[in-house]
Amino acid sequence: MARHxxxxxxxxxxxxxxxxxxxxxxxxxxxxxxxxxxxxNRCPHQGAALCEGPLIGLAQSRxxxxxEYTRLGEIIRCPWHGWxxxxxxxxxxxxxxxxxxKAYPAHVEPGAxxxxxxxxxxxxxxxxxSDYVVVEL
Numbered sequence: 001m002a003r004h005x006x007x008x009x010x011x012x013x014x015x016x017x018x019x020x021x022x023x024x025x026x027x028x029x030x031x032x033x034x035x036x037x038x039x040x041n042r043c044p045h046q047g048a049a050l051c052e053g054p055l056i057g058l059a060q061s062r063x064x065x066x067x068e069y070t071r072l073g074e075i076i077r078c079p080w081h082g083w084x085x086x087x088x089x090x091x092x093x094x095x096x097x098x099x100x101x102k103a104y105p106a107h108v109e110p111g112a113x114x115x116x117x118x119x120x121x122x123x124x125x126x127x128x129x130s131d132y133v134v135v136e137l
Contacts, residue, residue: 005114006106012036015073017051029106030087032074037087038104039076044092048080050101056084058093076101 004022006029012018017030019041026041028051043050057072075093077084084093090103125136 003114009108015055017055019051027104032087035088036106036108038106039085039087039090040102040104042102043078043080043083043085044099044101045078045081045083045094048078050078050085051076053077053079055087058086 002023006020006022006027007018012029012031014031014033017028019026019028021027026049028039028041030037030039030051039051041049041051053076055073056075056077057069058075059067059069061067074087075084076087083095083099085091085101086093088103090101092099092101127134127136
């Protein structure tokens with residue numbers, strides 16, 4: 001799995017999202033209370049730009065007539081038909097067995113590990129011979 005740097009932590013404060021395209025795929029990265037999550041920006045129902053929908057909470061009920069509203073800002077509602085998905089997992093709350101939004105792992109890494117990378121500049125052997133600097137190619 002290839003790693004892609006998408007933003008600094010400062011560019012994506014809690015409660016915000018960032019849209020980008022990685023390898024031709026529309027992705028949104030969310031910061032939920034300091035945790036980062038990636039989601040394919042396509043609703044599995046009919047293909048709407050899922051991540052452009054409103055962030056909402058989860059309405060749950062243990063008994064008739066009582067509704068508890070939890071997990072504020074952790075559920076995304078599709079702007080076309082109102083289907084709701086868990087940003088943490090991509091699970092649908094409308095039809096969890098048939099539909100799931102593609103979730104991508106996102107996390108924070110120290111800058112030193114990101115910069116280190118696999119990038120290595122080509123080096124060329126240099127030697128001093130009888131007062132002349134010689135480069136070998």
